[in-house]
Amino acid sequence: MPDIVTNHGIIKTPALIPVVAASYGIWDKWIGGDYVAPWELSQGVILSLYHILKYPYRDRILKEGIHDVLRTRNPVYIDSGGFQYMKKGVELEPVEVLQYQERMGCDIGITFDFPILPDIDDVEKEARLERSIASANIMLQQKKTDMQLYGAIHGSNPREITDYMQKLDSGFSGYGIGSLVPRKNHLGHLVDMIHEVRQQTEKPVHCFGITGFPALFALSYLGVDTFDSWAYVVAAAFKEFVHPVTLSRVKNIKRVDSLPPCECAICQQYTHEDMIKADSDSEIILALHNLNIFLYEMKMIRESTRENNLEDYIEKRSQTTNKKVRQAFRIARDKLVQSTS
Numbered sequence: 001m002p003d004i005v006t007n008h009g010i011i012k013t014p015a016l017i018p019v020v021a022a023s024y025g026i027w028d029k030w031i032g033g034d035y036v037a038p039w040e041l042s043q044g045v046i047l048s049l050y051h052i053l054k055y056p057y058r059d060r061i062l063k064e065g066i067h068d069v070l071r072t073r074n075p076v077y078i079d080s081g082g083f084q085y086m087k088k089g090v091e092l093e094p095v096e097v098l099q100y101q102e103r104m105g106c107d108i109g110i111t112f113d114f115p116i117l118p119d120i121d122d123v124e125k126e127a128r129l130e131r132s133i134a135s136a137n138i139m140l141q142q143k144k145t146d147m148q149l150y151g152a153i154h155g156s157n158p159r160e161i162t163d164y165m166q167k168l169d170s171g172f173s174g175y176g177i178g179s180l181v182p183r184k185n186h187l188g189h190l191v192d193m194i195h196e197v198r199q200q201t202e203k204p205v206h207c208f209g210i211t212g213f214p215a216l217f218a219l220s221y222l223g224v225d226t227f228d229s230w231a232y233v234v235a236a237a238f239k240e241f242v243h244p245v246t247l248s249r250v251k252n253i254k255r256v257d258s259l260p261p262c263e264c265a266i267c268q269q270y271t272h273e274d275m276i277k278a279d280s281d282s283e284i285i286l287a288l289h290n291l292n293i294f295l296y297e298m299k300m301i302r303e304s305t306r307e308n309n310l311e312d313y314i315e316k317r318s319q320t321t322n323k324k325v326r327q328a329f330r331i332a333r334d335k336l337v338q339s340t341s
């Protein structure tokens, strides 16, 4: 699994790329430098164009570039926001999305897409897949800078994924697999889809919207290079603390007597009390603890992958995590065994 080389340095894979936003509240404080920011802790971050264009930072980002506004020298991805735009019933012109990504100076842009949901009919699904393909190809053709462009890929089954990828022009720097969000709890489906994509390309594969550890472990095992997640902030908004040993979420931490011990830098500096207040400082502190746990696990996954030891690591780690980690991993392992036998 090769590293990803960008204009702002290297991302060692597999890697978790936290989703961040340039909006308000906690993001204002992070952008203002009040707390260590997600982009200082991780190897890179990803923003959705949707969460840039709607908010006042938009003008500064267009003028100064995304790296200067976040004050980071690490790689930045900008997703097209296709998923969010779909939910709002709004569409953007693919070339306009490309121009925004290039102007904002991101290292890796992802093509504008028309995600498919499990309940749409076949005619509509076919139309959306065709539009996503056309959008990706036109963006690749119109690209003017050295920004890397990842083709967003979709499909509701492995055969559709193969057809889709064959219709994409060559020349994409990598691929981002979407339409997984509404199905994220169906691990068998997720495993089949990711396995299919991995068979089709050696280029970096990015997996959108992964919320839980079971999928992180299982999909790393299948060879996904990068994941994005904003589970760390969503959990914090719900006052959930990611347990450093079981990796389950300790819910409603206002009501528990104490939190499990944690060795992360945040937990050395702040207390349970600091995490339960109803303000954005408290939310930031809790989010940073959660992010630390995600990044630490990802680092362990990466190191064991590099030592060719991931299977043993996951088996061992899943003795103390919640059961779903082992279940998901075994689904992934069975898939690999099947396909090579």
Ligand SMILES: [Zn+2]
Binding pocket: 262, 263, 264, 265, 266, 267, 289, 290, 292
């Ligand atoms: Zn901690």
